Amino acid sequence: MKVKSFVFLILALLLIISLPLLYACDSGSETPDLSSDDQSTEPDSTEALETSSETTEVETTEETEYGTIINEGNASHEHTLTQQIIAPTCITEGYTLNSCECGFQTKSDLIGLVDHTLAQKTVDPTCTEYGGILEYCTVCTYSEMIEYSIEPYEHAPKLTVLEATCEEPERTITECTRCDHIETVITAPALGHEYVAPEGIALLPSAKNPEISYVSVCRCGDEIKTELSYSDVFSGAYVDTTDVVAKGLDISMWQFAQNTKGEYIDLDWQAIKDSGIDYVILKIGSSNGKDPVFEMSYAGAKAAGLDVGCYFYSYATSVEGISAEADFLLTLLEGKQFEYPVYLDFEDPSQEALANDVRTEMIIEFLSKIQENGYYGALYAGQYWLHNYFDTARINSLFDVWMAKYKYGSQEWNSDTWDPTYTYVGTGAYGMWQFTSTATVLENGVTVESVGIASPSVDKNYCYKDYPTLIKSLGYNGFEKPADNDTESI
Numbered sequence: 001m002k003v004k005s006f007v008f009l010i011l012a013l014l015l016i017i018s019l020p021l022l023y024a025c026d027s028g029s030e031t032p033d034l035s036s037d038d039q040s041t042e043p044d045s046t047e048a049l050e051t052s053s054e055t056t057e058v059e060t061t062e063e064t065e066y067g068t069i070i071n072e073g074n075a076s077h078e079h080t081l082t083q084q085i086i087a088p089t090c091i092t093e094g095y096t097l098n099s100c101e102c103g104f105q106t107k108s109d110l111i112g113l114v115d116h117t118l119a120q121k122t123v124d125p126t127c128t129e130y131g132g133i134l135e136y137c138t139v140c141t142y143s144e145m146i147e148y149s150i151e152p153y154e155h156a157p158k159l160t161v162l163e164a165t166c167e168e169p170e171r172t173i174t175e176c177t178r179c180d181h182i183e184t185v186i187t188a189p190a191l192g193h194e195y196v197a198p199e200g201i202a203l204l205p206s207a208k209n210p211e212i213s214y215v216s217v218c219r220c221g222d223e224i225k226t227e228l229s230y231s232d233v234f235s236g237a238y239v240d241t242t243d244v245v246a247k248g249l250d251i252s253m254w255q256f257a258q259n260t261k262g263e264y265i266d267l268d269w270q271a272i273k274d275s276g277i278d279y280v281i282l283k284i285g286s287s288n289g290k291d292p293v294f295e296m297s298y299a300g301a302k303a304a305g306l307d308v309g310c311y312f313y314s315y316a317t318s319v320e321g322i323s324a325e326a327d328f329l330l331t332l333l334e335g336k337q338f339e340y341p342v343y344l345d346f347e348d349p350s351q352e353a354l355a356n357d358v359r360t361e362m363i364i365e366f367l368s369k370i371q372e373n374g375y376y377g378a379l380y381a382g383q384y385w386l387h388n389y390f391d392t393a394r395i396n397s398l399f400d401v402w403m404a405k406y407k408y409g410s411q412e413w414n415s416d417t418w419d420p421t422y423t424y425v426g427t428g429a430y431g432m433w434q435f436t437s438t439a440t441v442l443e444n445g446v447t448v449e450s451v452g453i454a455s456p457s458v459d460k461n462y463c464y465k466d467y468p469t470l471i472k473s474l475g476y477n478g479f480e481k482p483a484d485n486d487t488e489s490i
């Protein structure tokens with residue numbers, strides 16, 4: 001009995017011990033499922049699948065007393081395990097690997113992660129970031145800069161300048177030869193188109209050359225065609241209104257007093273302006289030279305806000321002679337701006353003996369030269385001359401005229417009164433009318449003496465045309481032509 005009991009006990013113990021091992025080895029095998037009661041979640045056969053749909057997952061690892069199974073092996077026997085310690089790293093845990101020669105393996109006695117295996121190396125800077133010492137792990141990808149001690153490089157720039165064109169600005173491109181840094185900076189504005197007109201041709205219409213057409217070319221190849229007609233600029237003697245738009249004086253050295261040294265004493269231009277005078281027509285000179293008070297008068301009148309025109313007194317007695325006078329006048333005009341026309345004063349007694357045709361040609365020659373050079377050339381003459389000494393119709397059709405007439409029949413206009421009802425009574429209204437040469441009072445009772453005019457009297461004029469607006473819009477007389485013009489690209 002004792003022996004039998006002992007043998008039974010041994011058998012029973014063996015059975016208990018072998019249960020998990022038997023089970024562990026037979027997953028998927030033909031070995032009967034000895035633990036079916038507690039392992040209902042481990043269906044193992046087609047029969048289980050056919051008879052039950054309660055479970056759908058199949059676990060891939062299983063804890064046993066030997067640890068976690070990592071390989072089922074292929075034999076159904078009592079495993080004989082050998083142990084091997086797998087050391088941990090910084091990224092994988094260590095463990096004891098239990099292996100049977102059948103291939104069965106488990107993993108047990110996990111060992112936690114260990115620290116990184118650190119090493120250091122010097123890292124070069126870049127153009128924008130510090131270099132220094134990098135600590136890194138030789139096992140994993142961990143790394144960290146522990147010292148920023150090497151200053152960044154500066155960019156190694158390579159400059160490329162794209163030159164400005166008519167429409168594109170100059171761009172300087174800075175590329176780094178070390179990194180991919182690139183920077184574009186506008187370093188000069190676009191050039192803008194510059195149309196150059198052909199040399200040696202008249203660019204502005206004149207009485208002699210009334211239709212102008214030419215093509216100007218830009219450096220970029222763009223072209224514009226300019227077509228100008230004399231009638232677009234100059235409208236002839238007559239104006240279609242008798243409404244006075246401005247009141248003016250004409251001034252020469254005769255209006256100036258002199259001191260004991262013979263120097264001219266300037267006028268009180270501000271007082272002239274304040275009296276209600278809108279403009280002055282200054283004598284600029286003659287073939288004898290520049291009028292000695294012209295520069296002083298021009299500066300004073302401009303400073304006071306008066307609009308300014310000028311006149312040139314002609315002594316010429318031939319077309320060649322008056323052409324030379326025009327050349328001289330052009331030198332006097334340089335650098336000045338005139339809101340009113342540049343007048344040819346044609347009334348010298350030496351010219352009375354000439355033929356009408358010659359006088360007419362002389363006027364056309366002189367004013368055409370002035371006009372072609374960008375000045376609003378016009379004619380000053382007395383009414384008698386206008387009617388008797390020229391080809392009147394031709395002159396009147398070609399030029400703005402400033403006409404002098406002081407009497408109508410025996411009636412002389414009141415020289416001291418600005419009367420807006422005054423209208424030249426004759427063949428038409430001229431651009432400007434000089435209606436008296438004997439005024440002693442300006443506007444509003446201001447006397448000529450009170451503004452420094454030494455001569456007992458002064459000329460007074462009515463203007464019927466808005467010359468300042470016209471001349472500025474044309475870009476004549478030293479003014480810059482406004483951007484909006486009549487030219488068109490072709």
Ligand SMILES: [Zn+2]
Pocket residue numbers: 073075077078079080100101102103104
């Ligand atoms: Zn085994």
Ligand SMILES: [Zn+2]
Pocket residue numbers: 090091115116117137138139140141142
């Ligand atoms: Zn590591």
Ligand SMILES: [Zn+2]
Pocket residue numbers: 127154155156176177178179180181
């Ligand atoms: Zn760089």
Ligand SMILES: [Zn+2]
Pocket residue numbers: 166192193194218219220221222
């Ligand atoms: Zn261009």
